[in-house]
Amino acid sequence: MSRPAPLLLGLDIGGTKSAALVGDAEGNVLARVGGPTPADWREAVEFLKSSLRRACADHGCAPSDAAALGVSCGGPLDSATGVVYAPPNLPGWDAVPLKALLEEEFHLPTVVENDANATALAEHRWGAGVGSRDMAFLTMGTGIGAGLILDGALYRGRRDLAGEVGHATVWPDGPPCPCGKRGCLEALASGTAIGRMGRERYGDDTVTAQIVCVRARGGDPDALEILAEASRWMGLGLANLLHALNLERIVLGTLAVHAGDLLLDLIRRETERNCWPRVWEGVSIVPAAFGDAAQDKAALAAAREIFSSGA
């Protein structure tokens, strides 16, 4: 008789929606309770606690049956102390001691990771990053952010800010970025940037990045040009990351998943063009494995890491 595989608990905290999860060590979701994130942080924490108890009840277990609790949340946050500092998508969350509050309630080893890092862990352990030692996961949505797996482990940097590659400057004379700098990668190649280029090109306020991708797949030359332009910057940004870190795999999420091979091929070509052959050799740029389930998996992957390192 083998010991039953350990249960993991997860909390995914988003600006509009949150979810509590019961899962296993392979990242499978066994129970899930989700809902809108209450605006007040104290109410949000109460909602998360009660959702987690309900998810456990749905699965027929107690929180104390689990090995660890992982939280995936927008940064800035301090993963060492588990304190969340004023994420842009969670107004009013200023220095919330989330890890302490959850440990007090559930008495489980708890880790709070920023969402890009947690998603990188999920893709590395269960998804498109499996088998790679040095990889980056990048979102291409509202913004561009990365989680870095280096020498097989999550690299967080001094204050959990590693992977802010969306704010690397790729065009010193480029357009202003909401962050206050100019020519940031995010201002030129994110879903937000592609949507803005689409609205300008078509003179139509309803155009989104998704619509640009659909039109490009249909052969629309304007849409193709927009994606080519965004890919030029993305390729430059990824090549810079590859020269700095000599990665073997880049996993692209959000828009890259929705837009498929058309966008990925453009990005691959532009990245290669900006790379030394020796740096490019053997690099694969692949879509993220988890679409809408990414955030659930991310929270469980954060729990999985604490369980692994504690085991």
Next chain:
Amino acid sequence: MSRPAPLLLGLDIGGTKSAALVGDAEGNVLARVGGPTPADWREAVEFLKSSLRRACADHGCAPSDAAALGVSCGGPLDSATGVVYAPPNLPGWDAVPLKALLEEEFHLPTVVENDANATALAEHRWGAGVGSRDMAFLTMGTGIGAGLILDGALYRGRRDLAGEVGHATVWPDGPPCPCGKRGCLEALASGTAIGRMGRERYGDDTVTAQIVCVRARGGDPDALEILAEASRWMGLGLANLLHALNLERIVLGTLAVHAGDLLLDLIRRETERNCWPRVWEGVSIVPAAFGDAAQDKAALAAAREIFSSGA
């Protein structure tokens, strides 16, 4: 009676000069035998072997008394196998199995590191990087190359190419770089670039980067403008590295050491200007601790690492 501290052996292989070293675990050089690097790689390896035996004899020890042998050498090379692949400064060295040849001779645990990585190890363990967990060491000489210490350990990347930040693109429309790309950091901010700007500005073929620095310290407005220009690019490149890796310390070698605070202050100001305040907070940009002794220390630091991990 305590055990005597372990001896370390080192080999520093340069394009023009090489050296064999006996040192201790604190990076002190106890004996040193140096000379010009023979042009033929077989002769060079014989020279290195005999120099090492002589250095040991000078110190009154045998190679077998040492705990490890570290080699610092220009890349590309494979640190896992210890094979050196055609470094630009060592013509004719094509797939030389240096680690195997040295282990056969001396029967010591041997590691071959590229020189930027080995110097990063030396600065981190004994020099300007002491006490930091996440740091980069960058040369600012003929080229710009980095060694990265992340989470307290050397990060090499998939093929020992991590740290090639000199070939990150910082100006897409910038001047051509000898590597074939355009607007590489190295083409805009290295010692080579500063020397070239000086020769153009003064219409004088004898001007070097060192001379530009001396004139700048004397208040020469042309020289000051050249350093300001190079620092703008260097600051941008360093800021991009900080956003990607959230480092706490940057150690600058070569020209930054010779030029002193004038250049360092310009680089600090430009880096800060290109950084998010949260990313910049607490970062220090400091000169390398080891001037001309850097390569000796680098070889010993490479040996020290293998000794530490084996201990």
